[in-house]
Amino acid sequence: MHKRFGRGGPALRWGGVALLALQAAGFAGLAHADDAVANAKAAVAKYAGPQTTWEGPTSAPAPAKGMKLVFLSGDEQNDISHLYGQFMKEAGAKLGWDVTVIDGKGSPTRWLSGFNQAIALKPNGIAIFADAASLKDPIAAANKAGITVIGMHAASLPGPQPDLGLFVNIQEDPREIGAAEADWAIADSDGKAKVVVLTHNEYQIAETKSMATRDQIAKCTTCQVVEYANSPASEAAQRMPQLTTSWIQRFGTPLYITSVGDNDFDFAVPVLRTGGLKAADVKLIGADGNRSAYDRIRKGTYQTVTVSEPIELQAYQAVDEFNRAFNKQAPSGFVQPPYLVTPQNVDKEGGDKNNFVPSNGYKEHYLSNWGVK
Missing domain, CATH: 3.40.50.2300 (Response regulator)
Structure with missing residues (x-):
């Protein structure tokens, strides 16, 4: 027994197998890491x-007349939220629509107050740059009053959000x-x-x-x-x-x-x-x-x-989606792909203006779809 299981016997052979197994696992781990880096x-x-390809809608219903919108800004101290309001005003003006901005001041309590203020203005539509789940009841009240609600970064994913009362939620994925x-x-x-x-x-x-x-x-x-x-x-x-x-x-x-x-x-x-x-x-x-x-x-x-995020593009998209809702049409289904700003491309795709402005002609496409200049 001792001779059979002495030096060089199964114990050593097992140790060698274990060592080889550990080495194989290590090599596999390194290969997996290499794959992760390459990917x-x-x-x-x-x-x-470059973001040169237009993946958005190529047609739209005739613009509704005299619509009133409210944009509930999540926080006007956040320049992204502030710019959404500015660009929605610009896009709405192209259709002769009036857009009012309300500052949500960065907290769910203020969002609630701001949303109720928006309802009181009796608009045709409300856009929110705030979390829709925290506003579910007032959104339901708005819907009941015939007010279309659209989210801007307001839910976990882009697209229609019927459970939250949103006609559509606009954002990159x-x-x-x-x-x-x-x-x-x-x-x-x-x-x-x-x-x-x-x-x-x-x-x-x-x-x-x-x-x-x-x-x-x-x-x-x-x-x-x-x-x-x-x-x-x-x-x-x-x-x-x-x-x-x-x-x-x-x-x-x-x-x-x-x-x-x-x-x-x-x-x-x-x-x-x-x-x-x-x-x-x-x-x-x-x-x-x-x-x-x-x-x-x-x-x-x-x-x-x-x-x-393409703030101006998404503001124009919001106005376009409102127009589809007002014309009893479905959302466009458009989601702009993400854009990674790096030291190498920081001045491209609108970066020279410190903003992501895709070179896909989005504004011209929307204006053409609406039949306005």
Whole structure:
């Protein structure tokens, strides 16, 4: 027995097999990580490319006459929300429509007050840049009064939202946005990223976007999500300095911080600058395409990319969708693909104006469809 199971016997052979198995698993893990990096780099190239193709509607019903709209801005301090109102006014004016803007001031309580104020104006339609789930009852009341409600980033996904009372919800697909944020970190780090994922889950779209980021990072076996942090968007000014300091102290550098919105980084950058951190130490990855984000990317001030939303295009789309509703037609079904703004393309596709303006002729297409100049 001892001779049979002595040195060089089954025990050693088993040890060799185990070692080979571990080596094989390691090689498989590295190959899987390599695939994740290659896939991420291909995705970055796609999302950062030109946006020249018009994928929107090619016809529209004749514009309704004398319509009144209200835009409930989620927060007029957020330049994305503010611009939606400005561009909706411009697009509405092309049809002779009146558009009123109400400031939701960044909180569900203020959204509720603002929405009730909007109903009191007895408009034909209300557009909201606020979370529809928190306004479900007043939206139902608006629908009962014959008021069409359209969401702008108001639900987890684009398209019709009958359960929420929205004729349609207009936005890029947050799952693609979240994945694009993750892909940038994976590609930029060659599969070695340590990532903090910051979200504002009072918005359904934010939860969907941030979970997509987290799940995409998980596909890279050599990357790590070190924290999934949920903090109210309306408290970014108060919370971001301490959160940023805490992440640097606990996780060290290099570190990637993703956020569902660029606005958070307005309050993170001063902390990083005061702490003497280099741009390569902490890389900020955002979404929405705020003017400040474009400026940071252009100057190399910590933020490396943003996944930008086409604000003017979506404002024109909102007016187009309202017109379809007023004419008893279905929504257009159009969803603009995401665009990844990087240091290499920051001045393209409208970037020279600090805004995502796709070169697909969207304004001309909408005006032609409406039969106006």
